[in-house]
Amino acid sequence: MDSVQVRPMREDDLPSVERASAVTFFEAEQSTRRVSDPEVEPRSTVASEQWIDRMRFNLSIDPGGCWVAVKEDAGAGEVVGFAISQNRGHLWFLATYGVLPSHQGQGIGKRLMDAALAHADGRPGIFSSSVHPGATRRYRLAGFSLHPQMRMVGTVDRSTLPAVAGLQEGRADDFEWMDRLDQNLRVAGHGPDHGYMLDTLRLVVSRDRARPGYVYIDDGGRASLLAAAHPETAQKLLWEALALSRPRTLVNCITVPNEWAIDVGLAARLDIGQEGYIAVRDMPVPAPYLASGHFL
Known part of the structure; x- marks a missing residue:
């Protein structure tokens, strides 16, 4: 055999x-x-x-x-x-x-x-899970809590786009405060992942010391990873991504603690649906935060 x-x-x-x-x-x-x-x-x-x-x-x-x-x-x-x-x-x-x-x-x-x-x-652990019954059973037996995720898809109604101020292009010298923000939201910083993402994605940041935040945006204008100290900053960053989106876009990895993202998507005339789970163990679901499917 x-x-x-x-x-x-x-x-x-x-x-x-x-x-x-x-x-x-x-x-x-x-x-x-x-x-x-x-x-x-x-x-x-x-x-x-x-x-x-x-x-x-x-x-x-x-x-x-x-x-x-x-x-x-x-x-x-x-x-x-x-x-x-x-x-x-x-x-x-x-x-x-x-x-x-x-x-x-x-x-x-x-x-x-x-x-x-x-x-x-x-x-502590985190990952994005599909709805495959065998896999989700295994994750739960390993001690992970499964939090349903939502996604928003469609074409942005560009008449809804607000004027967004206070954002800048991100640089490698932003990584230090970005990692501190990560630690507050998800236990640990992304560390070397930030360098990889900066090489492959566009980084937009808010350097407001009281309400910092960042978003990585892919070539299609989709938010690949978003973290912020306050929901208002998170919404500004997501609007910036949507302003860059192609005809059909996607906002995914939206959990219940991140309803601020649903509000933005609905305002932009996107459709809401369900998709899998965010699985966490010994940590809360990060918020305000949209996880990366690859770097969490």
């Missing part, structure tokens, strides 16, 4: 891990797609390259949190599962996790999660 080995990830595993990730999440999204949702599309070549680049970064920063499940077949290894987690100071987060549909229900996911959680070494 073929055996499955769970072992630390190596850099030369990354292309195989990306392929397993693409198949796993494509099938998961298809199975949970609602009638009103757009058709699920396979991951593009560019998105695959970006995925590998992000995971290579995680592997270089904290390799102890990166694991693969490999099926040994006549000497050749096939990646059938993966768990990529990271420690940042006193916080642990799960960047991505999955098992090929053809190998689910065999205990592989539990072995991968056990390895990733052992790396956490008791730290």
Whole structure:
């Protein structure tokens, strides 16, 4: 019988891990797609390259949190599962996790999660979870609280955009106060993740000492990560992102403590829906905060 080995990830595993990730999440999204949702599309070549680049970064920063499940077949290894987690100071987060549909229900996911959680070494934890019943059961059994998330999608009614003042382009010398803000909101700073995001995303900040905040915005004008000391600052930052949005945009990872984001989205004429969970252990749900799907 073929055996499955769970072992630390190596850099030369990354292309195989990306392929397993693409198949796993494509099938998961298809199975949970609602009638009103757009058709699920396979991951593009560019998105695959970006995925590998992000995971290579995680592997270089904290390799102890990166694991693969490999099926040994006549000497050749096939990646059938993966768990990529990271420690940042006193916080642990799960960047991505999955098992090929053809190998689910065999205990592989539990072995991968056990390895990733052992790396956490008791730290508080956070990650964004899908609605997959097997995965959510495993997360709850591991002691995580599952907080439903919402998302807002649509085309911004540009007549609703307010004049926003007091924001500036972010720079690397902002990282120190940004990490202090992160610590207040989510236990620990993003540390080296800020440098990676600054290289790949636009950073907009409010340097108001009483009400600081920041948002990373992708090429489509979507807020990839937003943190603020006050809901008013958070709303200004989100409006800035929406002003840069393409015809159809997305605001995701909205939890109940972050209803300020719902108010902005409704004012911009976006539609609200549900999407998965924010899972936390030994920490509150961050607010005012919109988590990054990749760096939490």
